[in-house]
Amino acid sequence: MRKLLLIGMGPGDPNYLTLQAVEALNRASVFFLPDKGAEKAELKTAREEICRRFIKSPDTRFVSIDIPQRAPAGDDYRAVVDDWHARIAARYEALLTSELADGACGAFLVWGDPSLYDSTLRILDRLRAQGLAIDYEIIPGITAVQALAARHRIALNRIGEPITITTGRKLAAGLPIDADSTVVMLDGDETFAKIDPADLEIYWAANLGLADEVLISGPLKDVAADISRTRRQVREAKGWVMDIYLLRRGGKAKA
Ligand SMILES: C[S@@+](CC[C@H](N)C(=O)[O-])C[C@H]1O[C@@H](n2cnc3c(N)ncnc32)[C@H](O)[C@@H]1O
Structure with missing residues (x-):
């Protein structure tokens, strides 16, 4: 079974990371880093800085995930978000199955904490409901x-x-x-x-x-x-x- 760690990274400053998060950073062998395009490049840089500062193993791999743009929210906000999540889930599934070997541990650095206005958990649950065999653990972060x-x-x-x-x-x-x-x-x-x-x-x-x-x-x-x-x-x-x-x-x- 593959395993994923959803690591709350706090809202920007690497000093917001908890000790539990630093420990978790060193348990994963593959990091999935969302890429939301040039506008949000600094958010990706914040994740990369955390990885550079705290990950000790030189063998850790980093995989970029292109996150598709959400369509403008029309009258049916939930339908637009659902469609967007489905497209993100398809990208996650392709990369999780190709880049994470069975038995290996991967990680997502989630902005702030995964429990608050973040879709990573929902997308993972969607993939599990569709049959993807993956276990996960949540490391809370400062919101x-x-x-x-x-x-x-x-x-x-x-x-x-x-x-x-x-x-x-x-x-x-x-x-x-x-x-x-x-x-x-x-x-x-x-x-x-x-x-x-x-x-x-x-x-x-x-x-x-x-x-x-x-x-x-x-x-x-x-x-x-x-x-x-x-x-x-x-x-x-x-x-x-x-x-x-x-x-x-x-x-x-x-x-
Ligand atoms: C998609 S939500 C993610 C929230 C995140 N999961 C958390 O625990 O804080 C993004 C919103 O969080 C707030 N936010 C996140 N990081 C922030 C920061 N560094 N400064 C101010 N607001 C921030 C803003 O309201 C932003 O629109």
Whole structure:
């Protein structure tokens, strides 16, 4: 049986790797490195740097996987994603069967943690359901959510209150009326600048753990324009930006 390690690598800075992840890096003989094209080359470079720094065996092999582009999300977002996953699964299957010998151990370095807005697990489960004989193990990583809280020096929740983690797409459809603390990811549309800012505090970060990391916080009505401007500057400077934010009702209480 082939084995795969899904290693959470944290959100960019190699220093976010856990000791368990470093140990796992040295258990795998083949690494599968997703290639999302020039725009995301720095994400591939971050993975390569981790491998260079922490893998001791000179015999470890690296296999690049071209990740197909997702079609623009139309009305049927789930169908578009399902089709995209099917195409990625076909690539994974071809490479896993040709590049990983029976009994060998391979690995994926998953951005942040595999449990949060990442499709690697779902694609692997799809392949197993289709009959691919492969076992896997998950090594948890630090998520962008944790890095956001650490860099802003905030607790995510207030005492006894819940935290919602959602996407820009869902936020555009409306904040839940009782949301106390809401973390928003995958927001390419600057939805924070389009919602009613009354009574909301924002803690925003772009490119956490990377050289051009930026943090901005304050009342949403005061800082939304600054965040939009900064976000565009970061994106123009290198072609892409990853950002995440916490929205909190009722001002800057850190309780
Ligand atoms: C596809 S999700 C992957 C999340 C990842 N699995 C995790 O555990 O953090 C990508 C989103 O995560 C957030 N993100 C990931 N890395 C980030 C970083 N270094 N700085 C800011 N946001 C980041 C952004 O909201 C981005 O749109």
